[in-house]
Amino acid sequence: xxxxxxxxxxxxxxxxxxxxxxxxxxxxxxxxxxxxxxxxxxxxxxxxxxxxxxxxxxxxxxxxxxxxxxxxxxxxxxxxxxxxxxxxxxxxxxxxxxxxxxxxxxxxxxxxxx
Amino acid sequence: xxxxxxxxxxxxxxxxxxxxxxxxxxxxxxxxxxxxxxxxxxxxxxxxxxxxxxxxxxxxxxxxxxxxxxxxxxxxxxxxxxxxxxxxxxxxxxxxxxxxxxxxxxxxxxxx
Numbered sequence: 261x262x263x264x265x266x267x268x269x270x271x272x273x274x275x276x277x278x279x280x281x282x283x284x285x286x287x288x289x290x291x292x293x294x295x296x297x298x299x300x301x302x303x304x305x306x307x308x309x310x311x312x313x314x315x316x317x318x319x320x321x322x323x324x325x326x327x328x329x330x331x332x333x334x335x336x337x338x339x340x341x342x343x344x345x346x347x348x349x350x351x352x353x354x355x356x357x358x359x360x361x362x363x364x365x366x367x368x369x370x371x372x373x374x
Numbered sequence: 375x376x377x378x379x380x381x382x383x384x385x386x387x388x389x390x391x392x393x394x395x396x397x398x399x400x401x402x403x404x405x406x407x408x409x410x411x412x413x414x415x416x417x418x419x420x421x422x423x424x425x426x427x428x429x430x431x432x433x434x435x436x437x438x439x440x441x442x443x444x445x446x447x448x449x450x451x452x453x454x455x456x457x458x459x460x461x462x463x464x465x466x467x468x469x470x471x472x473x474x475x476x477x478x479x480x481x482x483x484x485x486x
Contacts, residue, residue, distance in 0.1 A: 264416070293473065302380075302462060303417070305473035316473065351416050362407070363474060365416030 262286070264366035266352050272372045273342055281337045281369045285354030292335050293353045293363060294327060303351060309335060342373045380463055380477030387453055388485050395461060395480040396447040403465030406439050406446040407474065411460045420461075421448070455484050 265284045273279050285292050294306040305319040309329045320326070324342075329335040339346055349370050353363035380397045387393055397406070405424055409417035421432050423439035423446060430437055436449045446463055463477040 295476075302378075302476040302478045303464075303474075305475075308473055319473065353416075362419060362422055364419065365409075367414070367416050 264352055264354055264364055266350075266366040266369050268369060269367065270370045270372075272374065274374050275344060276341055278338065278340045279342055279371065281339075281350050281371070283335045283337070283352030283354075283366060285333065285335070285352070286356075286364055287333075289354035289356045289364075290332065291355045291357070291363075292329060293355075294335070294337050295351045295353065296321075297349045297351055297368070299348070306337070306350075339371075342371075344373050347371055347373045378463055378465055378475060378477035380480055382480055383478070384481040384483070386483050386485060389453060389455060391453055393450040393453055393457070393482060394447060395482075396445060397463035397465075397477045398445045399465055399475075400444070401465070401467065401475075402443040403467050403475075404443070405466035406437070407464040407466065408435075408437050408446070408448045409462045409464060411462060411479075413459075417462055450482075453482075453484050455486065457482055458484050 267282045292309040295303040297303050307327050308316040311332050312329050324340045327337045349368040351365055351368045353365045355363045378397050378399045407422050408420045410420050411417040421430050421437040426443045427441045428439040434451045438447055460479045460481050462479050464474040466474050
């Protein structure tokens, strides 16, 4: 079956512009996660969805970052007024109870802010 | 945010050699996971460990969940060129109910 997909694969934007990153989780997976990976670093948790609600937004670095999920499926991560320090790979993962700890990752979106 | 301490940061080995890497934390985790990430790809799950002291194998990979629940190691036997990549450990605490905490990664490079 299809895995987690993300689009676009690469995004180059100018400082100050808004960007939207999309994640399509594995069909039937109720949990969805966003992580950020800076160059040469590990993964940094951003936000977690269970269904359409986000019980844990603790990792969002600022109020310029927001995310939503609709229909218990697709999720969009929005970064407003992008800054150069937002440049990173944004990874999405999904999982399904009871194995909520076993997360399956998408290929990521590489964001470059000029 | 919290990260797990993973070592070594990088290693060069010859094809056929065995590899060992480990991960330590100041916090207890209920699940330890090991992922491999190839360039331009997302991490792929290799092994999941659910019980303290558990030793699990997946082909040439063997991983153990430390008895204190604060550490884990991953061994790769008889390395081959396709083992090249970055290996991440990750811990899951049911108390957080959501996120994985990732290690800093071990970059493995194999010389022929």
